[in-house]
Amino acid sequence: xxxxxxxxxxxxxxxxxxxxxxxxxxxxxxxxxxxxxxxxxxxxxxxxxxxxxxxxxxxxxxxxxxxxxxxxxxxxxxxxxxxxxxxxxxxxxxxxxxxxxxxxxxxxxxxxxxxxxxxxxxxxxxxxxxxxxxxxxxxxxxxxxxxxxxxxxxxxxxxxxxxxxxxxxxxxxxxxxxxxxxxxxxxxxxxxxxxxxxxxxxxxxxxxxxxxxxxxxxxxxxxxxxxxxxxxxxxxxxxxxxxxxxxxxxxxxxxxxxxxxxxxxxxxxxxxxxxxxxxxxxxxxxxxxxxxxxxxxxxxxxxxxxxxxxxxxxxxxxxxxxxxxxxxxxxxxxxxxxxxxxxxxxxxxxxxxxxx
Amino acid sequence: xxxxxxxxxxxxxxxxxxxxxxxxxxxxxxxxxxxxxxxxxxxxxxxxxxxxxxxxxxxxxxxxxxxxxxxxxxxxxxxxxxxxxxxxxxxxxxxxxxxxxxxxxxxxxxxxxxxxxxxxxxxxxxxxxxxxxxxxxxxxxxxxxxxxxxxxxxxxxxxxxxxxxxxxxxxxxxxxxxxxxxxxxxxxxxxxxxxxxxxxxxxxxxxxxxxxxxxxxxxxxxxxxxxxxxxxxxxxxxxxxxxxxxxxxxxxxxxxxxxxxxxxxxxxxxxxxxxxxxxxxxxxxxxxxxxxxxxxxxxxxxxxxxxxxxxxxxxxxxxxxxxxxxxxxxxxxxxxxxxxxxxxxxxxxxxxxxxxxxxxxxxxxxxxxxxxxxxxxxx
Numbered sequence: 034x035x036x037x038x039x040x041x042x043x044x045x046x047x048x049x050x051x052x053x054x055x056x057x058x059x060x061x062x063x064x065x066x067x068x069x070x071x072x073x074x075x076x077x078x079x080x081x082x083x084x085x086x087x088x089x090x091x092x093x094x095x096x097x098x099x100x101x102x103x104x105x106x107x108x109x110x111x112x113x114x115x116x117x118x119x120x121x122x123x124x125x126x127x128x129x130x131x132x133x134x135x136x137x138x139x140x141x142x143x144x145x146x147x148x149x150x151x152x153x154x155x156x157x158x159x160x161x162x163x164x165x166x167x168x169x170x171x172x173x174x175x176x177x178x179x180x181x182x183x184x185x186x187x188x189x190x191x192x193x194x195x196x197x198x199x200x201x202x203x204x205x206x207x208x209x210x211x212x213x214x215x216x217x218x219x220x221x222x223x224x225x226x227x228x229x230x231x232x233x234x235x236x237x238x239x240x241x242x243x244x245x246x247x248x249x250x251x252x253x254x255x256x257x258x259x260x261x262x263x264x265x266x267x268x269x270x271x272x273x274x275x276x277x278x279x280x281x282x283x284x285x286x287x288x289x290x291x292x293x294x295x296x297x298x299x300x301x302x303x304x305x306x307x308x309x310x311x312x313x314x315x316x317x318x319x320x321x322x323x324x325x326x327x328x329x330x331x332x333x334x335x336x337x338x339x340x341x342x343x344x345x346x347x348x349x350x351x352x353x354x355x356x357x358x359x360x361x362x363x364x365x366x367x368x369x370x371x372x373x374x375x376x377x378x379x380x381x382x383x384x385x386x387x388x389x
Numbered sequence: 390x391x392x393x394x395x396x397x398x399x400x401x402x403x404x405x406x407x408x409x410x411x412x413x414x415x416x417x418x419x420x421x422x423x424x425x426x427x428x429x430x431x432x433x434x435x436x437x438x439x440x441x442x443x444x445x446x447x448x449x450x451x452x453x454x455x456x457x458x459x460x461x462x463x464x465x466x467x468x469x470x471x472x473x474x475x476x477x478x479x480x481x482x483x484x485x486x487x488x489x490x491x492x493x494x495x496x497x498x499x500x501x502x503x504x505x506x507x508x509x510x511x512x513x514x515x516x517x518x519x520x521x522x523x524x525x526x527x528x529x530x531x532x533x534x535x536x537x538x539x540x541x542x543x544x545x546x547x548x549x550x551x552x553x554x555x556x557x558x559x560x561x562x563x564x565x566x567x568x569x570x571x572x573x574x575x576x577x578x579x580x581x582x583x584x585x586x587x588x589x590x591x592x593x594x595x596x597x598x599x600x601x602x603x604x605x606x607x608x609x610x611x612x613x614x615x616x617x618x619x620x621x622x623x624x625x626x627x628x629x630x631x632x633x634x635x636x637x638x639x640x641x642x643x644x645x646x647x648x649x650x651x652x653x654x655x656x657x658x659x660x661x662x663x664x665x666x667x668x669x670x671x672x673x674x675x676x677x678x679x680x681x682x683x684x685x686x687x688x689x690x691x692x693x694x695x696x697x698x699x700x701x702x703x704x705x706x707x708x709x710x711x712x713x714x715x716x717x718x719x720x721x722x723x724x725x726x727x728x729x730x731x732x733x734x735x736x737x738x739x740x741x742x743x744x745x746x747x748x749x750x751x752x753x754x755x756x757x758x759x760x761x762x763x764x765x766x767x768x
Contacts, residue, residue, distance in 0.1 A: 099550060156745040161484055161550060162693070166739045169686050173731030180726035181436045305554045312551075359562050363555040367538075370547035 038313065041374050042323045045365070046074075049330045057341045064214055070333050072217045075225060077336070078322075078329025079290070080105060080300070082228040083283030084307025085314065085321035086235050087142075090276035092316055093239060094269045095252035096153050097160040097384040100167030101280050102304025104145045108284025110175040112138030113197060113295045114182070116288075120198040127198035131289055135201075135224070138285035139278045145171075146277020150270045157386035168304075176297045197293040224282060224290045231279065235318040248272050252380035255387040265387050280304070302363075309366040312377050324369070331361040418694050418701075420747050421740035422708065429733035438725040450718025451711035457718075459600035463672060464710035467492070469609035470664035471684050472691030472702040473616050474657045479697040480620060481653030482633035487538065487553025488661040489685025490560030491531040495662025497564055499527030499669040500676035501572065503587025519590040524666050531662015532655040534560065539654025543647035549654070557685065568678050582678040593671035605667035610703065612663065617699040619656075629653050661688070683731070690738035709734060 050070050054063045084101045091098040116134030119125045125133070145167055152163040201222050205211075209219040239245035250258040251268045259265050283303075288295050306328050314320025335358045370377070430440030451461050471488045478485035485491075502523040507514055514522070538552035568582040575585065595603045620626040631639040632649045640646050664684065669676050691709055695701030712734065716727040740747050 152743055156743045158743040158745070162738075162742040165486070165686075165689060166735060166742055169690065169738060170732070170735040172683075172686070173728060173733075173735045177432075177726055177728035177732050178436070180728055181438075184726075302554065302558050305551060309551055309555075357566075360559055363558045363562075366555050367541065367547065367552055370551060371541060371545035372547070373545070 035375060038315070038320065038375050039323060042327050045327050046330045049334045053334060053337045053341070056338070060341075066337075068214055068217050070330070070337060072221070073333035073336055074326055074329040075218065075229075076221055076329075077332045078325040079225045079228045080283040080286045080303050081307045081310055081325035081328050082232060082322050083224075083279050083286070084304050085311040085325055086228075086231055086318060087276035087280035087283070088308050088311035089235060089239070089314075089316055089318055089321055090248070090272045090279065091146075091149075092311070092383050093252045093380055094248050094272035095255060095380060095382040095385065095387070096150070096269055096273050097164065098149060098273065098276060099161055099164035099305070099308060100145065100149055100171075101164075101283075101307055102300055102302065103164075103168035103171030104142050104277055104280035105284035105287070105304050106175055106298070106300045107145060107171040108138040108141040108281035109287040109299060110179065110284075110295055111141040112281075112285045113288035114178075117195055117197055121195045128202075130198045131201055134289050135282070135285045138289070139281040142281020142284060143274050143278040146274040146280070147270070149277065150273040153386065154266055154269045154273075157388075160384050160386075172298065175295075179295060179297060197288070200293050201290045222290045224286045227282065229322075231282075232318045232322045239318065249380070251387075252382055255382050255385075259387075259389070265389075269387070283307070306362055306366060309369060312379075313369040313374075315375075315377060316380060327365065328362045331358070331365065334358060334361075417744045417747050418696065418705070418741055420751055421694070421737055421744070424740050424747065424750065425733050425736035428736050429729060432732060433725055433729060436725070438723055442723045443719050443725050443729075446719035446722035447712065447715035449715070450721075451715030453718075456600065457714065459597075459602040461707070461711045461714045462602040462606045464714045465706050466603070466606045466609045466667050466671070467664040467684060468687065468691055468706035468710050469613060469703055470660050470667065471688035472695060472706045473613060473699060474660035474664070475688045475692035476695060476697040476699065476702050477616060477620070477629075477660060478653060478657040479692060480633050481629040481649065481657075482636065483539070483542070483650065483653055483657070484550050485535065485553055485654065485657045485661075486550055486685065486689065487535060487556045487658075488664070488688045489683075490553070490557035491534045491658040491661035492665035492684055493560045493564050494534040494665070495527040495531035496665030496669045496676045497567060497572070497584075498530035498662075499523045499666040500584040500587060502526045503591035503670060504585045504675070507588050507590070514588070514590050516590045516592075519588065520593060520670065523587070523591045523670050524593075524663070527666030527669065528659045528662040531665065532659040535658020535661065536651055536655040539651040539658075542654070543650040564676075565678055568676065574675070584676045586675045587670065591670055592674055593667070601672065603667075603671040605671035608663075608667070612660070613699040613703050616660070620699075625649075625652070661685075664688075687734065690734050690741075693741050694737060 050067055053070055054066050057066050084105060087101050087104070088098060112134040115137035116130045119130035119133045120127060149163055149167060152158040152166070153160045201224065203220055203222055204226065205216075206219040210216045212219075237245075239248065247258065247263050247268055250263060251265045255265045258268075284300070287299055307325065310324035310328060311321045313324040314322070338358060368374070426444070430444070433440040433443050450457060452458060471492060474488050474491070475485050503519075506519070506522065534556060535553070538547070538549045538556055541547040541552050542549045565582060568584060572584045573579070574583050593604050595601060596607070618626075620630060628639070628644045628649050629652075631642065631644060632646050632653070636646050639649070665676075687709055691702060691705040694705035694708070695703070712730050716730040719725060719729075720727045
């Protein structure tokens with residue numbers, strides 16, 4: 034991860050923040066605006082960060098995974114479903130229900146990771162097709178079960194959606210969260226904190242442990258790795274499953290941390306943007322996180338513009354069309370992929386099945 | 390002196406070359422469909438439904454009456470175009486996940502030409518001019534939408550899988566902006582995001598009065614033939630297939646690979662644009678937000694099920710159309726949500742893509758050559 038990329042990221046985030054500060058400064062002090070933007074950015078970047086980490090594990094081991102979107106969608110649904118079941122059918126308290134939901138989401142992601150590994154490692158299916166199968170399957174299964182379980186007559190919940198047990202509570206980091214104004218940044222929900230922690234852990238695992246060295250070796254040169262006795266298939270299976278579990282946690286963000294409900298297609302391309310973040314981060318955890326924050330900032334801008342809708346000056350009126358701002362993450366992704374902000378170099382054996 | 394067999398051989402050979410890959414390849418796709426239906430039946434039973442009633446309803450709704458057949462053909466028209474779009478790109482070594490966006494953009498353009506052009510020109514256009522204009526501009530819009538990721542792929546290496554998906558979301562945002570804003574139907578009774586109805590002169594008529602099946606279906610079949618001709622009978626087609634099979638060899642053989650990649654994507658987008666255009670000019674007579682949700686992904690499954698061959702694509706599109714059309718009747722009969730069709734179609738895609746699974750279950754030996762579909766980020 035070179036400094037040019039971090040510079041570009043800082044530049045884009047500064048621009049996005051400045052827009053909101055310029056619009057809102059008449060009513061609210063810039064410090065408060067920047068703090069609130071930063072807190073929102075970190076929170077909404079969570080599924081992107083986790084999705085990108087999923088990509089890092091998979092692709093460092095040599096398996097392309099474009100099924101992150103589907104993994105997150107399925108995990109969001111089954112996590113939510115589990116939380117509702119535990120809460121309304123088994124009568125558990127909201128907190129254990131939510132934690133059970135998170136566990137179910139991670140399990141769902143892990144199972145889909147296993148599925149992707151079976152397809153791409155054992156059956157040597159074209160990995161991009163395999164990912165597409167996961168995406169389509171996730172849309173179909175979640176849409177079918179959502180309607181079958183909740184909206185059909187005679188279904189388990191008798192045609193009405195029961196209330197989910199809320200969302201995961203905020204956690205305040207001691208001392209840091211007590212700082213006036215800026216403390217807001219350290220007052221987040223658990224999956225957000227977990228994502229940041231996992232970025233650090235992934236960096237350590239990949240670059241400072243034997244496991245990481247083996248993972249990178251099967252992604253760069255599986256033949257050489259095999260020759261020195263590393264089990265290529267096992268490493269690929271394990272890393273794709275780990276990646277799937279991270280994507281599952283990212284899916285839990287949607288229905289257990291962000292809002293207490295499920296909607297069909299609610300991941301809305303976040304899995305693909307996460308993939309772009311991973312590429313822009315040059316397959317490194319910290320790079321991927323930084324790129325995820327850029328996309329998070331674009332989304333935070335969209336959210337914050339809603340607050341200042343009344344006070345937007347006429348020369349900024351075009352920003353009122355939320356569609357224009359909504360395009361930013363997608364355009365940014367395409368610009369990043371051109372490689373004009375630094376060449377993107379994937380692991381050498383990325384996407385290639387290994388024949389023993 | 391030549392024997393009669395050899396004299397007639399050019400035509401026969403050409404027909405056989407058209408049929409043989411399909412006949413050879415039929416085994417795995419048929420078993421894939423069968424297996425997906427069985428697994429789908431298990432899911433229906435698991436969710437508390439009756440799989441046999443479901444499939445009876447599906448069959449009745451798809452093929453049980455002249456009206457059902459007509460509706461299946463109506464569903465099949467965009468599927469054939471979109472499936473051909475994805476198949477053509479696959480042949481050129483490109484994975485076009487963006488048929489959805491190209492389709493939507495084509496539909497918007499066709500609708501615009503359809504309802505606004507007579508007003509701009511202040512004349513009533515005759516149908517034989519207005520229809521080709523609307524269809525042509527719709528197709529061009531799709532081509533343009535796909536040429537952008539094509540050019541990015543050729544000249545910067547930006548991967549088309551992600552870029553076409555991004556273009557989908559951009560098309561979705563743009564369409565909802567246009568249909569809620571500048572292109573919204575001004576009729577005071579209108580409460581949804583849709584364009585005004587297109588002029589009578591831009592409407593493609595139905596084939597039989599009383600049924601909705603329209604000439605767009607015939608056009609789809611003709612275009613399938615044209616795609617086959619393009620791929621196997623023209624220099625451009627040869628270049629597309631060579632670049633798809635081995636870009637390095639293509640480069641050394643003197644083919645301009647960058648130009649071919651852009652052209653392949655543009656042609657692919659043209660076909661996807663036609664899918665949206667036909668829906669507007671021959672069926673809905675306007676563009677409405679969200680009518681095309683899912684066509685893009687279905688098109689991938691259709692292209693793969695059809696082994697990326699035009700004839701296979703037509704057959705696969707008819708199957709998918711029958712399932713979509715029959716799904717409504719199935720839901721009516723058994724209260725099983727029509728979404729199960731998406732699950733079955735995803736399973737079909739799974740078993741076709743992972744044909745090793747099918748070969749393993751049914752103990753079939755690998756026969757046909759594998760088509761290289763996609764490559765990693767580097768290629």
